Amino acid sequence: MIVFDSVYKSFDGGENYAVKDVSFEVHEGETMVLLGSSGSGKTTVLKLANRLLELSSGSIEVDGEDVSTQDPISLRRKIGYVFQGIGLFPHVTIEENVAMVLRLLGWSKKERREKAHELLEIIGLDPSTYANRYPEALSGGQQQRVGVGRALAADPSYLLMDEPFGALDALTRDTLQQELLSLKEKLSKTIVFVTHDIFEALTLGDRIAVLHDGNLEQVGTAEEIVNTPGTDFVRELFEKPAKQLRLYGDIT
Numbered sequence: 001m002i003v004f005d006s007v008y009k010s011f012d013g014g015e016n017y018a019v020k021d022v023s024f025e026v027h028e029g030e031t032m033v034l035l036g037s038s039g040s041g042k043t044t045v046l047k048l049a050n051r052l053l054e055l056s057s058g059s060i061e062v063d064g065e066d067v068s069t070q071d072p073i074s075l076r077r078k079i080g081y082v083f084q085g086i087g088l089f090p091h092v093t094i095e096e097n098v099a100m101v102l103r104l105l106g107w108s109k110k111e112r113r114e115k116a117h118e119l120l121e122i123i124g125l126d127p128s129t130y131a132n133r134y135p136e137a138l139s140g141g142q143q144q145r146v147g148v149g150r151a152l153a154a155d156p157s158y159l160l161m162d163e164p165f166g167a168l169d170a171l172t173r174d175t176l177q178q179e180l181l182s183l184k185e186k187l188s189k190t191i192v193f194v195t196h197d198i199f200e201a202l203t204l205g206d207r208i209a210v211l212h213d214g215n216l217e218q219v220g221t222a223e224e225i226v227n228t229p230g231t232d233f234v235r236e237l238f239e240k241p242a243k244q245l246r247l248y249g250d251i252t
């Protein structure tokens with residue numbers, strides 16, 4: 001479980017806050033979607049959880065332990081991170097990209113190769129074709145898959161995914177969303193998934209946390225948020241999609 005308790009983050013010594021008084025819990029096995037427009041604080045919230053950023057006040061617990069007291073390296077071992085944008089290393093092969101963290105953990109070359117091939121199978125890239133290619137020889141969607149594979153390498157219990165399908169066409173995005181859903185069934189991870197796309201949020205989230213201008217507007221299931229919006233912002237955000245969803249019978 002991840003618990004955010006009254007978390008604040010300022011980048012300028014307290015004049016402005018990118019994240020203000022944010023509190024919510026992500027339960028074991030749950031996918032929590034952080035939904036918000038550009039600049040609302042989504043990436044900041046993720047990076048506070050694995051200490052790529054340090055918080056200004058409040059606290060974050062992972063597995064019942066305050067992250068500020070945990071060694072950042074072992075913290076990041078149990079929390080896989082898929083970066084916004086793709087962020088593969090251009091000068092090493094796909095296999096080595098996927099196995100990067102295992103190298104840091106001291107796995108032998110043979111062990112790393114075996115695990116990388118296993119992960120490539122999981123993310124739907126045939127190792128015999130792709131393992132020895134460089135990132136530039138993969139399509140955008142394939143590179144995104146590698147980003148997911150890399151985050152899974154150390155078999156973390158938690159996955160933080162920052163707009164992992166953001167730059168893809170609608171069809172590829174659809175396919176990867178479905179794959180993530182079945183991957184989640186198989187691997188039973190606890191996931192925090194960032195997006196600015198309402199339909200992606202509704203497809204993937206067990207619950208959705210709506211961020212606006214650094215404030216957490218509402219946390220709830222799709223049904224709760226659509227039927228009982230907590231703020232004017234949330235109501236307006238979901239007004240149009242809600243009509244469409246009712247049309248298709250996805251919510252009642």
Ligand SMILES: Nc1ncnc2c1ncn2[C@@H]1O[C@H](COP(=O)(O)OP(=O)(O)OP(=O)(O)O)[C@@H](O)[C@H]1O
Pocket residue numbers: 011018036037038039040041042043044045084196
């Ligand atoms: N390192 C930084 N230094 C100063 N300000 C920052 C820094 N990182 C983020 N911010 C500011 O904090 C706010 C939230 O940024 P954040 O990256 O969390 O937004 P986001 O919701 O992820 O947006 P996007 O959808 O565009 O990725 C923005 O106003 C941004 O300019």
Ligand SMILES: [Mg+2]
Pocket residue numbers: 042043044084162
């Ligand atoms: Mg972001």
